[in-house]
Amino acid sequence: MSDPIRRVEPEVHPQVTVRRYSALTRVNHWTLAVSFVLLALSGLALFHPSLYWLATFFGGGPTLRALHPIIGCVLIVAWLLMFLRFAWANVPEKTDWIWLSRVRDVLSGHEEKLPEVGKYNAGQKLVFWAFSLLVPGLFLTGIAIWDQYFYTWTTIPQKRVAVLAHAILAIFMITVWIVHAYAAIWVQGTIQAMTRGYVTGGWAWRHHRKWLRDLVRGRKRPPPAAPAA
Numbered sequence: 001m002s003d004p005i006r007r008v009e010p011e012v013h014p015q016v017t018v019r020r021y022s023a024l025t026r027v028n029h030w031t032l033a034v035s036f037v038l039l040a041l042s043g044l045a046l047f048h049p050s051l052y053w054l055a056t057f058f059g060g061g062p063t064l065r066a067l068h069p070i071i072g073c074v075l076i077v078a079w080l081l082m083f084l085r086f087a088w089a090n091v092p093e094k095t096d097w098i099w100l101s102r103v104r105d106v107l108s109g110h111e112e113k114l115p116e117v118g119k120y121n122a123g124q125k126l127v128f129w130a131f132s133l134l135v136p137g138l139f140l141t142g143i144a145i146w147d148q149y150f151y152t153w154t155t156i157p158q159k160r161v162a163v164l165a166h167a168i169l170a171i172f173m174i175t176v177w178i179v180h181a182y183a184a185i186w187v188q189g190t191i192q193a194m195t196r197g198y199v200t201g202g203w204a205w206r207h208h209r210k211w212l213r214d215l216v217r218g219r220k221r222p223p224p225a226a227p228a229a
């Protein structure tokens with residue numbers, strides 16, 4: 001595997017970049033993100049008559065109704081792959097409690113007052129475990145009301161409960177997703193982790209210093225110089 005830490009030497013400043021995600025992980029993540037956005041839009045169209053106009057983007061009501069659960073299947077497969085890849089990095093640690101109790105310092109940009117963070121901070125871990133409950137919950141309640149294939153699997157009273165639970169879980173999911181996407185945009189330099197796969201050395205040092213230290217410790221040679229961009 002290639003070295004995760006690179007030194008890029010343009011004419012003015014030498015810059016260190018650190019690999020955060022492989023191409024495969026990025027494809028996995030964006031499949032998840034796109035399928036979720038499509039599910040949210042099609043789900044909202046089914047949720048309330050005032051939002052039914054969204055069905056136009058899916059080829060009308062009947063097509064949307066057929067597509068929504070199929071996209072749900074794409075989401076659950078993409079999620080399971082993501083879960084298997086990242087569950088280890090989201091296991092809670094003692095220092096996560098300190099991070100959470102000093103979230104004010106995070107918001108005011110004083111991360112130096114907090115314990116060093118590994119691959120993910122406590123906020124990201126909370127989002128990860130919330131997704132881990134919500135995605136399977138949405139999938140199971142969705143199967144319970146997918147009458148085209150699973151009509152006989154549940155009784156009418158069970159379907160009623162499932163419809164309600166599905167809508168409530170969807171509201172939570174949209175809320176957690178907004179927090180996740182907002183945090184990714186708010187912390188400058190994070191989006192490029194999922195688009196290009198690399199972050200700057202400064203980003204890694206500032207936000208995930210323990211992760212960077214572990215990467216450096218695991219590498220025996222000094223960073224190789226990559227051609228200037």
Ligand code: HEM
Pocket residue numbers: 020029032033036037079082086090120124125127128131135177180181184190191192193194
């Ligand atoms: C369009 C919306 C989205 C944007 C802009 C976005 C952005 C990002 C970015 C930039 C990262 C890298 C964060 C880092 O390395 O520190 C990330 C990680 C991740 N994203 Fe998203 N994402 C979106 C949607 C989703 C959805 C819908 C899900 C799940 C259903 C999801 C699940 C994850 C997971 C599991 C990680 C790895 C972080 C962890 O394990 O805690 N993302 N996302």
